[in-house]
Amino acid sequence: MSHSYEDTLAAMGVTLPDAPAPAANYVPWMRVGDLVYVSGQISQDENGLITGHLTSPDDIERGAHAARQCAISLLAQVKAACDGDLDRLVRVVKLTGFVASAPSFTDQPKVVNGASDFLAEALGEAGRHTRSAVGAAALPMNVSVEIEGIFEVR
Structure with missing residues (x-):
């Protein structure tokens, strides 16, 4: 019997929340062919x-926790899209991370x-991806991190 992604997440102590609703006039995800674009x-x-x-x-650990939480929300959106x-997720293709940071902060x-x-950790090889990490002067609702992603699904 194969091990599911949600079994792995559970072993990590993670339960995916319901996919967060959009905060403005956009859709949380869009499927185009075998790709799911998550806002x-x-x-x-x-x-x-x-x-x-x-x-x-000193803020890197706090920021990394925030980014991890964004990834959990991304997976919740992918689950909704599937x-x-x-387990219809094939792989993470690309993440773009935005970090609310001071101009002198370069550890995005x-x-x-x-x-x-x-x-x-959660997805194994399927979780390896291309990525950008950029600093931002401000993010919505004063959050520390925002991450969008592209995922291949079946």
Whole structure:
């Protein structure tokens, strides 16, 4: 019997939430052929929004947690796009991570590693992806991180 992605997530202590609803006039995901484009997912956890600018190396761990939470929301959207069957996910193709940070902060890649490392752990080889990690002067609702993604599905 094969091991499902949700079994792996459960072993990691992660239960996917319901896919977050869009916060404005857009759709949360769009399927085009075998690709699912997921709109930017903002950093939030069970305590609410994860907010604030990252300004120093001391903020990397907090930012990586925020990015990990974005990746969990991305997977929730992919699951919704696959009619509730996350095992239809073939691979993560690309992530674009936006980090609310001071102009002097240059560790955006280390922050977005929170999402990349999580996806590699949860999905194995299917979680390895191309990526961009950029700084932003401000993000919606003052969140620390927003990540969008492209996923191949069957």
